[in-house]
Amino acid sequence: MKIINLTWLPFSIFLFWVFFKIGMVFFGGGFVIIPIMQTELVNHLHLLTEHQFVDGLIISQLTPGPVAILVTFAGYCIAGYWGALIATFAMFLPGASLMLILSKSYEKIQNSNFLKKIVDTLNPVIIGLLIATAWQMRKITITDKFDIIEVFIAFFLIIRFKTNPLLIVIAYIIVYMGFR
Numbered sequence: 772m773k774i775i776n777l778t779w780l781p782f783s784i785f786l787f788w789v790f791f792k793i794g795m796v797f798f799g800g801g802f803v804i805i806p807i808m809q810t811e812l813v814n815h816l817h818l819l820t821e822h823q824f825v826d827g828l829i830i831s832q833l834t835p836g837p838v839a840i841l842v843t844f845a846g847y848c849i850a851g852y853w854g855a856l857i858a859t860f861a862m863f864l865p866g867a868s869l870m871l872i873l874s875k876s877y878e879k880i881q882n883s884n885f886l887k888k889i890v891d892t893l894n895p896v897i898i899g900l901l902i903a904t905a906w907q908m909r910k911i912t913i914t915d916k917f918d919i920i921e922v923f924i925a926f927f928l929i930i931r932f933k934t935n936p937l938l939i940v941i942a943y944i945i946v947y948m949g950f951r
Contacts, residue, residue, distance in 0.1 A: 783857055786850060789816065790842065790861035797866055801838035803897050806904035808845065818849045825911050839863075 793811060797804050805828065812819045819827075827848070831841035839859060846858025873880070880886055913919055921943065928934040 779853075782850065783853065786846070786854055786857050787861040789818075790846070790858045791864060794862040794865040797838075797862065801841075802901055804838055805841075806900040806907075808841070809904055809907065812845055812849075819845055821908075821911050823848050825908055828908075 789811065793804065793807055796807060809824055813821055813824050824845070827841050827844035830844060831837040834840045842862045843855045843859045847855035849858070913922065925939050925943075928939055929936060
């Protein structure tokens, strides 16, 4: 029989609380949570380095369920397998609980003007959070003039020609591998 290490328990509670708090403001899609996670895990608590966070973000975008992957990756980097489990459970507990509660009264609130005003107010805030995150991550990801050119090419292709981002990623991988 394995004895529980009691020094692990306070850290587990701390880790649960950190991801539970992040999960409390997790609405509007996966990209909304990125700046919040970065601020909390990298800047405030220093549980992850900027490189670890960007690596997790990149890995998570290559898989289905990117938020779940990013949270699990962050938890694993912080505290191994148990950290991954605790972080993932804590992150999705508030949203799942809220959905269970709201689903019972969905018919009543679906046409609520108050709810529509809240959502309309949050859209610009979400865009601001995404821009702030991109600005912070530029220090790690954009290191020379070729990176700047790549950013503008990708931006141009997406905005002007509505190119599928997956095609851009695949093209860059092929071009990059050709120059290696």
